[in-house]
Amino acid sequence: MKIIQEGKARINTYAAETVSKDMPVFYNPAMHINRDISVLLLNSIDKNGMQIALPLAATGVRGIRFLLELKKGKVKYISFNDRSSEAVKLIKSNLRLNKIKLSKKIIVTNLDANEFLLSSKGFDYIDIDPFGSPNFLLDNAVKRIARQGIIAVTATDTAALCGTSRNACLRKYSSKPLKNEFCHELGLRILIKKVQESASQHDKALTPIFSYSKEHYFRIFLKCEKGKKKADEIMKNHGYILHCKKCLFRKNADSIFNDEKCPLCKSKLDYAGKIWLGPLYDKKLAEKMSQEARKSENKELIKLMQVISNESKINEVGFYDIAKVVKHNKLKNVPKKELLINEIKKQGFKAAETHIRPNSIKSDIELKELLKLIKKINQ
Ligand SMILES: C[S@@+](CC[C@H](N)C(=O)[O-])C[C@H]1O[C@@H](n2cnc3c(N)ncnc32)[C@H](O)[C@@H]1O
Numbered sequence: 001m002k003i004i005q006e007g008k009a010r011i012n013t014y015a016a017e018t019v020s021k022d023m024p025v026f027y028n029p030a031m032h033i034n035r036d037i038s039v040l041l042l043n044s045i046d047k048n049g050m051q052i053a054l055p056l057a058a059t060g061v062r063g064i065r066f067l068l069e070l071k072k073g074k075v076k077y078i079s080f081n082d083r084s085s086e087a088v089k090l091i092k093s094n095l096r097l098n099k100i101k102l103s104k105k106i107i108v109t110n111l112d113a114n115e116f117l118l119s120s121k122g123f124d125y126i127d128i129d130p131f132g133s134p135n136f137l138l139d140n141a142v143k144r145i146a147r148q149g150i151i152a153v154t155a156t157d158t159a160a161l162c163g164t165s166r167n168a169c170l171r172k173y174s175s176k177p178l179k180n181e182f183c184h185e186l187g188l189r190i191l192i193k194k195v196q197e198s199a200s201q202h203d204k205a206l207t208p209i210f211s212y213s214k215e216h217y218f219r220i221f222l223k224c225e226k227g228k229k230k231a232d233e234i235m236k237n238h239g240y241i242l243h244c245k246k247c248l249f250r251k252n253a254d255s256i257f258n259d260e261k262c263p264l265c266k267s268k269l270d271y272a273g274k275i276w277l278g279p280l281y282d283k284k285l286a287e288k289m290s291q292e293a294r295k296s297e298n299k300e301l302i303k304l305m306q307v308i309s310n311e312s313k314i315n316e317v318g319f320y321d322i323a324k325v326v327k328h329n330k331l332k333n334v335p336k337k338e339l340l341i342n343e344i345k346k347q348g349f350k351a352a353e354t355h356i357r358p359n360s361i362k363s364d365i366e367l368k369e370l371l372k373l374i375k376k377i378n379q
């Protein structure tokens with residue numbers, strides 16, 4: 001065992017050469033940024049007096065950080081749970097290590113996560129942070145999320161969501177993925193659609209307020225409203241994206257026709273879907289989180305939040321990988337990202353880099369116009 005420091009928390013962890021789910025109690029230091037962002041988000045929303053659930057708490061690091069790092073008045077009640085008795089022992093000893101006493105407001109249970117959720121009265125924030133797919137917990141999480149509450153979901157089954165395992169995606173998420181340059185964004189959008197579908201069965205509407213993709217995982221935060229009409233509105237934003245492998249043309253679509261051709265190069269279009277076609281972020285929240293991040297000394301977090309805040313202002317599905325656009329369309333040189341962003345903006349369009357892929361641009365400019373612009377820069 002060794003004691004590590006993460007944020008303001010000191011945590012006893014099992015030392016392991018490689019991080020794996022076979023560790024006696026799971027702790028992944030690389031996920032500190034996942035936890036940093038949860039803290040940032042909860043500190044950036046208006047909500048106070050929250051009832052917080054951590055159904056898959058492992059070492060308890062996330063909840064202990066909430067207790068130490070969230071602003072005064074944010075937490076009314078926090079419930080740590082894990083089905084592993086080793087984990088529960090460690091959560092209790094980590095609470096002691098951080099001088100936090102168990103009370104009516106700070107509870108630790110040793111239940112299966114579904115039983116934990118079902119036996120509760122409900123929560124304002126439920127954090128689902130599983131090994132692999134979150135699917136096994138979605139139905140009960142949406143049942144127990146309060147009006148205006150937030151569900152946070154991590155998914156690490158990127159092979160399914162990004163299109164490496166197409167059948168796994170169809171089976172688990174009822175969507176066809178696409179292995180292309182923006183497959184990670186599509187993975188986020190498939191995951192969002194899946195969680196929203198679970199909620200709509202209970203007449204609840206989940207709107208994404210913050211989403212990102214990083215290394216081996218996806219992370220989404222969705223805000224809950226109740227009512228059939230609101231749930232119907234959400235489902236109207238489920239659809240498809242059509243994509244041309246040859247010239248990289250793409251467009252959103254309500255439905256798909258097998259023989260649809262690319263309007264630019266006449267190749268057969270492929271598709272992903274159904275996916276969430278709406279915004280991935282509440283842009284005001286993204287900006288606030290970026291401001292809040294700047295108060296820290298965490299350079300990685302500051303940069304990530306700045307990039308996301310900029311791209312959150314552009315509500316487009318997919319983005320342009322500049323080198324691929326150049327190569328696939330047989331243009332000469334690859335323009336510098338910053339230069340191209342400025343030139344796109346000069347034409348009156350929106351443009352920003354995306355956190356999802358280096359040297360890629362999110363923009364509302366159409367491919368045809370972008371190609372003209374790159375040709376002009378190349379002259
Ligand atoms: C990826 S870890 C959670 C990491 C933790 N949230 C963090 O931020 O460090 C997943 C945890 O879920 C627990 N777990 C897996 N399946 C469970 C289930 N059905 N019910 C309750 N706990 C479960 C495991 O014991 C493990 O501790």
